[in-house]
Amino acid sequence: xxxxxxLSKCAVHTMTNKPWSLAECCGHYASAGLGGVxxxxxxxxxxxxxxxxxxxxxxxxxxxxxxxxxxxxxxxxAADPSSRQASIDHNKLMLDEAAALGAEQVxxxxxxxxxxxxxxARKQVTDGIAACLDHAAQVGVKMSIEPLHxxxxxxxxxxxxxxxxxxxxxxLRSPWLGIAVDVYHVWWDPDLEHEIKLAGKQNTLFGFHxxxxxxxxxxxxxxRGLIGDGCIDIRCICRLVEDAGFKGFNEIEVFSEQYWxxxxxxxxxxxxxxxxxxxxx
Amino acid sequence: xxxxxxLSKCAVHTMTNKPWSLAECCGHYASAGLGGVxxxxxxxxxxxxxxxxxxxxxxxxxxxxxxxxxxxxxxxxAADPSSRQASIDHNKLMLDEAAALGAEQVxxxxxxxxxxxxxxARKQVTDGIAACLDHAAQVGVKMSIEPLHxxxxxxxxxxxxxxxxxxxxxxLRSPWLGIAVDVYHVWWDPDLEHEIKLAGKQNTLFGFHxxxxxxxxxxxxxxRGLIGDGCIDIRCICRLVEDAGFKGFNEIEVFSEQYWxxxxxxxxxxxxxxxxxxxxx
Numbered sequence: 001x002x003x004x005x006x007l008s009k010c011a012v013h014t015m016t017n018k019p020w021s022l023a024e025c026c027g028h029y030a031s032a033g034l035g036g037v038x039x040x041x042x043x044x045x046x047x048x049x050x051x052x053x054x055x056x057x058x059x060x061x062x063x064x065x066x067x068x069x070x071x072x073x074x075x076x077x078a079a080d081p082s083s084r085q086a087s088i089d090h091n092k093l094m095l096d097e098a099a100a101l102g103a104e105q106v107x108x109x110x111x112x113x114x115x116x117x118x119x120x121a122r123k124q125v126t127d128g129i130a131a132c133l134d135h136a137a138q139v140g141v142k143m144s145i146e147p148l149h150x151x152x153x154x155x156x157x158x159x160x161x162x163x164x165x166x167x168x169x170x171x172l173r174s175p176w177l178g179i180a181v182d183v184y185h186v187w188w189d190p191d192l193e194h195e196i197k198l199a200g201k202q203n204t205l206f207g208f209h210x211x212x213x214x215x216x217x218x219x220x221x222x223x224r225g226l227i228g229d230g231c232i233d234i235r236c237i238c239r240l241v242e243d244a245g246f247k248g249f250n251e252i253e254v255f256s257e258q259y260w261x262x263x264x265x266x267x268x269x270x271x272x273x274x275x276x277x278x279x280x281x
Numbered sequence: 282x283x284x285x286x287x288l289s290k291c292a293v294h295t296m297t298n299k300p301w302s303l304a305e306c307c308g309h310y311a312s313a314g315l316g317g318v319x320x321x322x323x324x325x326x327x328x329x330x331x332x333x334x335x336x337x338x339x340x341x342x343x344x345x346x347x348x349x350x351x352x353x354x355x356x357x358x359a360a361d362p363s364s365r366q367a368s369i370d371h372n373k374l375m376l377d378e379a380a381a382l383g384a385e386q387v388x389x390x391x392x393x394x395x396x397x398x399x400x401x402a403r404k405q406v407t408d409g410i411a412a413c414l415d416h417a418a419q420v421g422v423k424m425s426i427e428p429l430h431x432x433x434x435x436x437x438x439x440x441x442x443x444x445x446x447x448x449x450x451x452x453l454r455s456p457w458l459g460i461a462v463d464v465y466h467v468w469w470d471p472d473l474e475h476e477i478k479l480a481g482k483q484n485t486l487f488g489f490h491x492x493x494x495x496x497x498x499x500x501x502x503x504x505r506g507l508i509g510d511g512c513i514d515i516r517c518i519c520r521l522v523e524d525a526g527f528k529g530f531n532e533i534e535v536f537s538e539q540y541w542x543x544x545x546x547x548x549x550x551x552x553x554x555x556x557x558x559x560x561x562x
Binding site for chain 1: 396470
């Protein structure tokens with residue numbers, strides 16, 4: 001699909017339309033002319049309430065949508081070695097599932113442990129990722145570190161800026177390891193332009209997530225804004241990413257109680273309108 | 282006051298005990314053996330509901346407490362030049378008031394403007410501070426840039442790490458300009474140790490604020506934790522600050538609906554217990 005409202009490079013995360021099943025997401029996204037769907041594991045894995053990998057794969061392949069990302073792996077930092085090994089095993093399983101679904105990458109929320117120094121957590125994360133890279137290469141699925149906003153440093157991610165994600169990429173040097181840039185997490189960073197350029201040169205720009213930062217955020221997890229709701233200069237960051245050579249999907253990832261309460265078809269229409277407006281002119 | 286529970290280097294911000302008047306704060310803090318009170322302008326300025334500078338000064342001087350900080354100046358970034366000039370004038374007024382109160386420093390929350398690029402806001406902040414420095418020297422009151430957590434970059438502060446505060450200090454090079462380090466805002470920063478050491482060498486460590494980061498933060502403005510409530514390794518940061526040569530007050534600054542709802546005398550007892558436990562051993 002081309003023209004004024006070209007949505008072929010737009011993908012939506014299933015979690016954005018949380019009330020919908022995977023089949024509903026894929027059906028609506030394909031009908032709307034979107035190019036891709038990024039799949040959250042809760043829609044797939046039976047132990048998380050999903051429909052099973054076989055059925056999920058059938059739905060996704062049938063939809064004709066690309067799958068830029070399978071979300072979310074990571075959580076490598078843990079207090080004891082057996083939990084760390086369990087995380088590594090789980091990430092390998094996710095890489096297998098991603099391969100079956102035809103996903104380009106598994107996105108990593110790397111983890112953090114309350115009470116553990118962030119420097120120690122960062123070491124454990126690096127070791128955990130390193131232990132998965134051969135498997136990623138075998139199944140042909142990339143892994144992308146998603147730096148999370150510093151407000152999640154307590155228990156979700158010890159990697160809070162692109163610079164720290166880059167340092168791990170530089171240390172492990174693998175074509176299967178890169179960075180997922182989410183405007184929500186990194187927009188405030190004075191080094192953002194520099195780091196995006198650098199990631200372009202290092203071929204580590206694997207993913208790009210779009211949402212917005214509401215000025216009066218009511219909840220730290222479930223009150224993200226849709227493009228245009230907040231204060232992020234998204235157009236500027238899009239340009240930086242494009243100039244750095246990024247050719248992947250623009251993924252819409254919004255966690256929002258407000259939007260989840262809406263009629264999801266109406267919401268999807270709003271998403272595509274906001275997206276199209278962003279890339280017009 | 283000395284001994285096991287030496288509170289002589291402890292100061293409390295009046296906003297920590299928001300339900301109390303300035304007179305109540307000073308009375309209770311002095312009785313508890315605290316060394317200082319950091320004064321928020323709402324307790325002083327009549328237009329903000331305060332008792333007036335003359336009366337405030339009498340109370341503070343009468344209490345025998347030191348005043349490490351007068352809070353909070355800044356907000357230099359603004360869309361139009363007349364607002365920027367108004368901010369500069371207001372900061373000069375606050376420096377005058379601080380001098381009358383015997384405060385060591387005015388703490389700066391530097392400001393940010395939704396829709397204005399953070400790089401532009403940072404320039405305006407630097408210019409605004411520069412315009413106040415002669416006045417600071419004249420009245421003998423220091424100004425300290427307080428880097429605010431990145432979650433406040435939308436509309437409160439375009440300076441979100443010690444590194445960016447240091448860059449302004451390096452640019453303006455004045456003995457009257459330094460940094461106030463609040464563990465809440467900077468604890469997650471991988472460069473924290475480096476920046477604290479550097480601030481020690483550059484003689485810019487002007488203030489040190491203590492509170493904690495609650496893992497499940499319920500509100501981005503008014504749900505800070507008291508020492509021990511959260512995940513910050515406060516003892517480690519205290520050691521870094523001490524090793525960097527900091528000789529000032531340890532200021533307790535907590536905004537918390539939960540604690541404001543408590544009996545404030547009981548709360549102050551809890552504050553001094555937590556503080557004493559921190560510095561024991």
